[in-house]
Amino acid sequence: MDFTPPLQHGRLIKRYKRFLADIILDDGTEITIHCPNTGSMKNCLYPEQSVWFSQSDNPKRKYPYTFEIMQSDEHHLIGINSGRANALAEEAINKGIIEELNGYTSLQREVKYGEENSRIDILLTGQDKPKCYIEIKSCTLLEEGVGYFPDAVTMRGQKHLRELIQMVQQGHRAVLLFVVQHSGISIVKPAEHIDPLYADLLKQAIKLGVEVLAYQSSISPHASGIIGPCKVIV
Structure with a gap:
């Protein structure tokens, strides 16, 4: 499964309200992205580590970006999007x-x-x-x-x-x-x-x-x- 368009990179600040996460982009901009995971995400969230996210062109979406991948402190990659x-x-x-x-x-x-x-x-x-x-x-x-x-x-x-x-x-x-x-x-x-x-x-x-x-x-x-x-x- 190829990611099209390519995923974008940032670093995790925090996840909150279950379906939201704040990240900081490589240029220093802070944005909020959708977190499509209904679980607790135990041992899956590593503040300041790399995240990759996709972008939707659906104009009706309040949050056009979707959390896809998290890197752990041990450099494992985790698929956050359970869907x-x-x-x-x-x-x-x-x-x-x-x-x-x-x-x-x-x-x-x-x-x-x-x-x-x-x-x-x-x-x-x-x-x-x-x-x-x-x-x-x-x-x-x-x-x-x-x-x-x-x-x-x-x-x-x-x-x-x-x-x-x-x-x-x-x-x-x-x-x-x-x-x-x-x-x-x-x-x-x-x-x-x-x-x-x-x-x-x-x-x-x-x-x-x-x-x-x-x-x-x-x-x-x-x-x-x-x-x-x-x-x-x-």
Whole structure:
């Protein structure tokens, strides 16, 4: 996934009001940018370190700039825009990079499903194959060399696990896909110390047939893309 137009550079001052961040540009100008991440962003914000942001030409946007990448004190690159995870997954599936999801002929996004008024991130279908429901989560929390999800208690994430379990019980295939948007993460675990209910439900989902995959993304100010699998420990 190429960034077009190219990302612009600045340094982080602070994130606040959840969806806003102030940065200082290379020429000293201070601006406010949109922060498209609903999580806590724990261990993802490093004041005075480099950030890269995109620019929208939509005149209706109050904040035309979008926070995309953060550099950590350890020089890791972190994909801040959690919404990119779905696009990265779709691109990787179409290119055959995620081998476990090869062999389908149709890909749909945001399809209504389940009993809790949900929309599945990706639905794959193919001749003589069960439907494959894929829920995508962006993993960016790094602690002591391990990547964790979630970074805050997630009722929505718990709901998605229940929906995936239901799809398996109906005879379909259900997949939870962690898209790792952090160059320092190679192992993914459920964050039991943050959301024990989510961790327990994930273990239950696996026992009932929900598949769990994790794939690493390459991250740079020029382009991002899924490159290969990560180990999942539950």
